[in-house]
Amino acid sequence: MQSYLKKSGHALSILSFILWIGFICQAYAGTPAAVVSAHRLATAAGYEILDKGGNAFDAAVAVSAALAVVEPYASGLGGGGFWLLHEANVDRNIMIDGREIAPLEASKTMYLDDNNQPVPGKSLNGPLAAGIPGTPAALAYISQRYGRLDLAQSLAPAIRLAREGFRVDHRFAQTLEFHKKKLAKYTDTAKIFLPGGKPPEPGQIFRQSQLAATLSAIARSGSKGFYEGSVAYELIRSVRNSGGIWHEQDLARYRVIERKPMQFRYKNALITSAPLPSAGGLTLVQALNTLKWLNFEESNVFERVHLVVEALRLSYKNRAELLGDSDFVQVPVELLTSKAYAQQQAALINLKRAGVSMPSQPVKNEGKETTHFSILDKDGNRVAATMSINTFFGSGFVAGDTGILLNNEMDDFAMGTDIPNVFGLYGSQANAIAPGKRPLSSMSPTFVENDENILVFGTPGGSRIISMVLLVILDFVNNNQTDPQKLVAGPRFHHQYLPDFIQIEPETFNSDWVEALQYKGHEVRAMQRKWGNMQMILIDKRNRQSLVASDPRGILDIRY
Ligand code: DON
Secondary structure, X not given: OHHHHHHHHHHHHHHHHHHHHHHHHHHHOOOOOEEEOOOHHHHHHXXXXXXXXXXXXXXXXXXXXXXXXXXXXXXXXXXXXXXXXXXXXXOEEEEEEEOOEOOOOOOOOOOEOOOOOEOOOOOOOOHHHOOEOOHHHHHHHHHHHHOOOOHHHHHHHHHHHHHHOEEOOHHHHHHHHHXXXXXXXXXXXXXXXXXXXXXOXXXXXXXXXXXXXXXXHHHHHOOHHHHOHHHHHHHHHHHHHOOOXXXXXXXXXXXXXXXXXXXXXXXXXXXXXXXXXXXXXXXXXXXXXXXXXXXXXXXXXXXXXXXXHHHHHHHHHHHHHXXXXXXXXXXXXXXXXXXXXXXXXXXXXXXXXXXXXXXXXXXOOOOOOOEEEEEEOOOOOEEEEEEEOOOOXXXXXXXXXXXXXXOOHHHHXXXXXXXXXXXXXXXXXXXXXXXXXXXXXXXXXXXXXXOOEEEEEEOOOHHHHHHHXXXXXXXXXXXXOOOHHHHHHOOOEEOOOOOOOEEEOOOOOOHHHHHHHHHOOOOEEEOOOOOOOOEEEEEEOOOXXXXXXXXXXXXXXXXX
C-alpha cells in the first residue's frame, strides 16, 4: 500500500511537473522575440540568428561576437563578462562567469614599486595589465551547452562584419580620436585603429581581417581555436615580447564557471543578478534589504535620495572590505544577505544627516566603455549579458597578428587597501591579486520579475553599474514605472562609500535637489559626463508584449 502511494505520488508529481512546464512555456508563448544592444549592427546579428532558427543563447553568441567587432573599444575576445541566462523550458537561471583570471605568474605586488606605491599606469596599460580572457570560452560554452545552432553559424555575422567591414559611426570615430595617443603606443594596435597614422573618419569602411581570421579559428575549433594552437601561440609570443607574463598554461587551463545567480525578493519583485566574483548581486541585496527597514515609500523625494545614498554607502563599504573571488576567499554571503543584518545596517543610518566615510579622493574615470545587451526568444529564453575589456580600448595592446585587443581588467583587483582603482574603488585582501583568481567586478546583468512584467537589463559604467541597476529597480518597484524607455533614461546619482561624495550627472538635478542634500551634510559633485548605456527588454506577461529600450546616452552618440 505504501509503495503504491509512493508510486502514485511520484506519478502525480511527474504529471504536475509536466503541467507546470507547460504553463511556463504557455506563459510566454507568442511573446515576440527581442534583441537590444549598444550597436544596431550587433542587434541585427542577433535577429539574423533568431531568424535562422537559433534560440536566445545562439543569438547571444552572435551579438557578443558582433559587439567585439563593431564596438572594439568596449568589449571583445580579449576580455570577459557575465551572461545571465534563463532557460524557459525548465525555468532555470544560470550565470555564465566568463570573467578574466590573473595569470599564474601574477603576484600581489606586481604593480607596486619598492616603496609599495603603485607605479602609475602599470595596471592599466600594455599586456601586463591583461587578465586571461574569458569571452572566447564563454561563447563556445554557451553555444555548445545551450544553443541550437553550430558555433560557426552564430559567429558568421561577426566574421562577416570583421572581414567586409562596417561604416565607422560617430561614437566610434569620436572614441578613436579621443584615445589616439593610447592607440599609437603599440604597432599592432596602431596598424588596425590608426590606419595611415590617423583614426578613420565617420562613414569610412573599417575592416579587421586579422580579427576575422581569429573568429574563424574559433568557429572551426571552438574554444581550442583561441586557447590552443596558433592563436594561443601568437598571444603568448606577443604578450611576452612586450613585457607581459602570460604562459601557454594560462590559456590552456582557462574555464568558464556556471554559477547560481544571486536571487532575492524586494517587495513584490524577484531580483536575479550577478553572484561573486561580481559585487553586483551582493551590493544590491544589501542596499535593498536595508531600504526595507527605513520608511522609504513614505519619504519625500529628497529623503529618498538620502536613504538610497546611505544604503549605498554601507553596501559599498562592505564591497571594499569583504568582497572578492569566493573560490579564493571566504565571503560572509549568508550574513550580508540576511534580514537581521540589514536591520542592523538600517539602524546605522541617520535619517537627518549624511554618514561619514573618509577624506575625499578624486574620481578618475567616468564611462560608457564595457557593453550590455538583452535578448528574448519566442520560447521565453532570455539573456542579459555585460561584457568588458575594462577601460576604453582596454590595455591598448593588440596581440600580434590576432587582431585581438587585450583587456586591462587586472586593475579591478585591489593593489593595497589604500590604493583606489581607476573607478576610485577601494578593496581589501579579499580582492588582492593571486594566480588564477578573478578580479571583483561590478557588472550586473539582471532580471527583475513581478506579476505583470519582467525586466531583462544591464549597463556599463564601472563602479556605477550597481547604483544604476538599483535606481531602475526602485523606479520599477516603488514608483510602478513600467515604461522601459523612462527606466533606462532616468537621472542618475551614485555613492560608493569612497570617495565620500554623491556623484551626479551634469545638468540633471536642480539646485533645490542639490541644496536639500547639502543641508543634510552631503557633498554633491556633478561629474563631467553622463554615464552608462543601459539596454533593456520589458516583457509584459499579460499582454504578451516585449518592449525594448536603449539608453539615450548611448544612442544619441551614434549618427551612422
Ligand atoms: O568589471 C568591472 O566592474 C569593470 N571592469 C567594468 C568596466 C566598465 O564598466 C567600464 N565602463 N565604464
